[in-house]
Every structure is written in structure tokens, then in C-alpha cells.
Amino acid sequence: MFYIAIFFQYVAQYMKTRMQYRADLFVEIFSDLLFQAVNLIFILVVFGHTELLGGWTRDEIIFIYGFFLVPYALFSSFFNIWDFNERYIVKGELDRILTRPIHSLFQIVLERMELESLFGAVTGIAVMIYAGNSLGLGITWTDPFLFFLFVIGGMLVYGGIFVLIACISFWADARTSIMPMMYNIGNYGRYPVDIYNSVIRFVLTWVLPFAFVGVYPASYFLGKEEWFLYSFLTPVIGIVFFGISILTWNSGVKRYRGAGN
Amino acid sequence: MNDAITVRNLKKEFKAYSSRSGLKGAFRDLLTRNYKIVPAVNNISFQVKQGEMVGYIGENGAGKSTTIKMLTGILTPTTGEVIVNGMNPHKDREKFVSTIGVVFGQRSQLWWDIAVQESFRLLKKVYKVSDEQYDSHMAHVIRTLDIEPLLDKPVRKLSLGQRMRCELAAALIHNPPLLFLDEPTIGLDVLVKLKIREFLKEINEKYNTTILLTTHDLSDIEALCERVVMLDEGKIIYDGALKSLKEKWGEGKEIEFQFLEDVTLNDLNRITASSEVKWEKDEKEAIFTAFAEDNDELISLLIAKVVADLKVKDINIKETSTEEIIRNIYDRGIS
Numbered sequence A: 001m002f003y004i005a006i007f008f009q010y011v012a013q014y015m016k017t018r019m020q021y022r023a024d025l026f027v028e029i030f031s032d033l034l035f036q037a038v039n040l041i042f043i044l045v046v047f048g049h050t051e052l053l054g055g056w057t058r059d060e061i062i063f064i065y066g067f068f069l070v071p072y073a074l075f076s077s078f079f080n081i082w083d084f085n086e087r088y089i090v091k092g093e094l095d096r097i098l099t100r101p102i103h104s105l106f107q108i109v110l111e112r113m114e115l116e117s118l119f120g121a122v123t124g125i126a127v128m129i130y131a132g133n134s135l136g137l138g139i140t141w142t143d144p145f146l147f148f149l150f151v152i153g154g155m156l157v158y159g160g161i162f163v164l165i166a167c168i169s170f171w172a173d174a175r176t177s178i179m180p181m182m183y184n185i186g187n188y189g190r191y192p193v194d195i196y197n198s199v200i201r202f203v204l205t206w207v208l209p210f211a212f213v214g215v216y217p218a219s220y221f222l223g224k225e226e227w228f229l230y231s232f233l234t235p236v237i238g239i240v241f242f243g244i245s246i247l248t249w250n251s252g253v254k255r256y257r258g259a260g261n
Numbered sequence B: 001m002n003d004a005i006t007v008r009n010l011k012k013e014f015k016a017y018s019s020r021s022g023l024k025g026a027f028r029d030l031l032t033r034n035y036k037i038v039p040a041v042n043n044i045s046f047q048v049k050q051g052e053m054v055g056y057i058g059e060n061g062a063g064k065s066t067t068i069k070m071l072t073g074i075l076t077p078t079t080g081e082v083i084v085n086g087m088n089p090h091k092d093r094e095k096f097v098s099t100i101g102v103v104f105g106q107r108s109q110l111w112w113d114i115a116v117q118e119s120f121r122l123l124k125k126v127y128k129v130s131d132e133q134y135d136s137h138m139a140h141v142i143r144t145l146d147i148e149p150l151l152d153k154p155v156r157k158l159s160l161g162q163r164m165r166c167e168l169a170a171a172l173i174h175n176p177p178l179l180f181l182d183e184p185t186i187g188l189d190v191l192v193k194l195k196i197r198e199f200l201k202e203i204n205e206k207y208n209t210t211i212l213l214t215t216h217d218l219s220d221i222e223a224l225c226e227r228v229v230m231l232d233e234g235k236i237i238y239d240g241a242l243k244s245l246k247e248k249w250g251e252g253k254e255i256e257f258q259f260l261e262d263v264t265l266n267d268l269n270r271i272t273a274s275s276e277v278k279w280e281k282d283e284k285e286a287i288f289t290a291f292a293e294d295n296d297e298l299i300s301l302l303i304a305k306v307v308a309d310l311k312v313k314d315i316n317i318k319e320t321s322t323e324e325i326i327r328n329i330y331d332r333g334i335s
């Protein structure tokens, strides 16, 4: 309860600060939307002339992409930790975090949040509605609940993976990080996994389970029964991965050495 | 009375990596890196009672900040035991830190982009401070530190002195019984320093707040702390009253005399022959200086003898400064 109250305190503060720089805010939202439009065009171009790709139609692929955008938007709003190593370890900012009575990872989530990224979710839902219409998909009363569950699961998968990567900084003393590379791998979750070979599919399912952010949960709404099992695994994988990442984080923080001088 | 801090055989080691030279060395560094283990804090033990103000001093790199970071739960000790406010700082960290306040002189605890009072408001929520507690306590803090006019400014627009006063206020929002200050006066001008000292004294008296303070500026310590803990290369080389440090290590007292009549060193030596005194004369200014042991009886006797025999224009008793004492200890080592 306390954490929820604190969360909204930070959100309110965030909005207040953002509103002071309104011009910046609009530029950012605009470039965000533009970025998503470019991505969409890319998908249309790549999959434009292939009506079928490993058993998926063009509209299904677009639908998956639209779904992916939603958990991804949540992830980018709250897990802005790609520069964790530089900012918090090398510069020693974690010192400050560790002297406050809130879980350290939660504090970083709070102070690094970028709520503008949530607009990506709007784009995502728009894309899903467009593709769903072309496919003639209907909506049942359970769909919104499952959608919510899968989106949260997908966000936790993404968040868990990136928290685990951030944790490497506690053990290794490398000054650079492999975060940017992981952002690229993360993108594969938005394409149907069975178009890749079985090794890649295995990796994207069990090792770096990015497939649970796009393909698997979206398959449920597309009525692809052969993937239903994986669809329903989404929240489970999310909780398991995120749980592991928190435990790793907690033991990593004990190894924090501070910034030397 | 309870101990606010108990430290037993505390040790912190860091790995200091070194790079090998050349391309081949760079490749080998990728696999295994050369390092040696450096003890930053080496087997120290001490206790601090509730309400004490302790100065934690030592040269750069002596291990002061590392100790503070272990006491505040930021770093985990390599070995040894730390109990602060009855808790182990590394277990139950979140519960523990609400019982302490921390200020790092070189690093801001406040949010850079938001107004000071917004920072305070957030911290008030973070520390679960009630409105009544906040109002009664912080009104006083804000007044004493004179930061009322700064409250609506973002931290990045404040000068160092202004920021430090705000940092101090922020560290006290939850009115902790124990306050850690790591170089709180570094780079500040004299007036701000004085204000901060004044303030620390006041909260110590008012709330019996325990304060552990590291500083380069020994005048901070002299103004605030009766007790000093001195650190050298990770080891405690002195722990006790600042006064006895001076008595033990001070070079005695210097008493300067100026006379209304012509006086020679011989006269003076004859007059004070029965005491252990060494006289020196500054030719230019006609000042005679007596070097004597720091002993009140002896010095008063000495002055009485001189005054009885000669017409004195001016007398000035000088103590060896703490600064000099510390220099001496570092130069010669304690033994």
C-alpha cells in the first residue's frame, strides 16, 4: 500500500515537472509517435508482398506488432535502466538510493520513469484495432482481462530481463554494458517465432523469453490454438523472470562497492 | 545510556585492478585481470554513545568515507560487526535507514530538477512523516538554516552553500536520532560554515541527536566535538578527547612577552631559572617567547615571576593549534 501511495506521489511530481517544460514534452511525444509510425511502415514494407510467412498472414503479423507495443510501452516508461551502470554504479548514485527507506530498484523505477512512452500503448492498441478489423476478429468479455494480464506479464518479462542485465554491473567491473545489444534482441519478440529456426525459438522462449512479450500472448487473440499454452504461460513466465531478477538484484546490491575516487 | 554505534573488528577490502600494458596485455586483461587487495578500513573497533558528537578525522584516503558507508548500510563489510541504532545496517536496510540521516558533502541527496520544497515534500512521504511532526520540526530547521527564500528554487540553481543547507535540512526531515555527515563543510565559505556548526550544536542539544562527522577542517571539530577518532591508512590511531590529544601531543604552550624596559635573554633566564622554560627572542619586534610545558600551575608561576621583576607591556598565551598537532602525529607517527 505504501509503495502504491509513493508511486502516485512520484507520478504527480513527474507531471508537475514535465508541465513546466511543455514545449519539450510536445516535441518528445511527437518524436515518439513518429518513431512508431516509422516502425509500422517498416513492418508494412517488409511483410507487404508476402501474404503468408511461416503460416502467418500480413495482418496477423501487424496485429502481433501492435500487441507488442503495449507491454513495451509500459516497460519503457518504468524500466529506464539502460544507463544503470554508468549512472548508478560508476558515478555512485546508488549511494543516495541506498540511504532511503524504499526498495532500491523501486526507487530507480520511480526516479527514472518516462511516462511519455505510454503513448506507445495508444499506438499499439490502434494498430491492433486496425489489424483486428481486417482479420474480422471479435471481442469476448474475457478478452480485456486477458489482455491486461498478458500485457503485465509481457512487461514483467521485459523488465526482468533488463534488470538481470543491469545486475551484471554488480559482479563485473566493466565500464561498458551490453544493454544496447539486448534492446536489439528484444525486438525479435515482435515477429512470429516460428519463422526462425528452432534454436532461436528455444532461446526466445526459455532463455531470453522475449517471445512472451509479443508472439505468444498475441496468438491467443488471433485464435492460434497451437500456441494457447504459451499464451497462458505469459503471466507465469513474467512473474518467474521478474522474481528471479529481484532476487539477483538484492544479492547484487550487497556487492555494491561505491564509486572509488 | 545506549550505544548509538558499536563497531567491532570492522574491515573493508577493495580490489584494486591494474591493467597490463600493450595489446597482448589488453587481451589477457579480458580473461583475468591483475588486482591486489587493498584494505580501506582495517580492523577498527569503536563505540559512540547516544547524544555524542564525534569527529572522524584522517587524511585523504584514510578510509573515513568507507567507514561511513558501512555504518549507513551502503557498503557491506568484508568482515566484522556493525550495530547502529540496535540494528545491523545490512539486514533490514529499509527499516534501518529511516532511523538515520546522511549528508555527503560531495554528492547531492536532493533531486536536481525540482524545487527544494518539492524534494522535501517527497521525502516527507518517503519517510512517512506526519504533517504535525513535519510542521513542528521542519519550521524550526528551515528558520535556523535560513533557507526559507530558497524553497521554491530548483536545486541546480542553488550555490554550494545554499545547497548544503538544504541538504542538511533534507537529512533531518524524519528527525533521526543519528546523523552522519561526510565532509559537510567542504568548499563552503566561513559564514555558511558557522551557520551549519551553530545548527548542528542546536539539534544536538535539543534532540540529543548523535552526530558523526568527517571533515578536513579541524576548526569544525574544535567547534563541535569533544571526542575525535583519528584514522590513518584504515586503522584507528587515536580515539579520545580532543583535549587530551592536545595535552599529549601539543608542543606545550608559548607565552609571548613584551616589556616596557630593556630586557635581555639572560635576565629572563635568571628570573625563571627554577622552572623548565626555554626563552627565545624575536629581535625585530622585541617579543620574548617562553616555551613551557602545558601545565596551568607552571605557567601561572612563570608569569608571576616575570611580572614581579619586570614591567610588562603585553602578554599573550598561545596554544599549539590542533592543525599543528595533527600534522605532527602524521609526520612522526603515534607511538
Ligand SMILES: Nc1ncnc2c1ncn2[C@@H]1O[C@H](COP(=O)(O)OP(=O)(O)O)[C@@H](O)[C@H]1O
Binding pocket: A257, A258, A259, A260, A261, B014, B015, B016, B039, B040, B058, B059, B060, B061, B062, B063, B064, B065, B066, B067
Ligand atoms: N569503490 C572503491 N573501489 C576501490 N577502492 C576504493 C573504493 N572506495 C574507496 N577506495 C579506496 O579506499 C581507500 C579509502 O577511501 P575513502 O574511504 O574514500 O577515504 P577518505 O574518505 O578517508 O578520504 C582509498 O585508498 C580509496 O582509493
Ligand SMILES: [Mg+2]
Binding pocket: B064, B065, B066, B182
Ligand atoms: Mg572521503
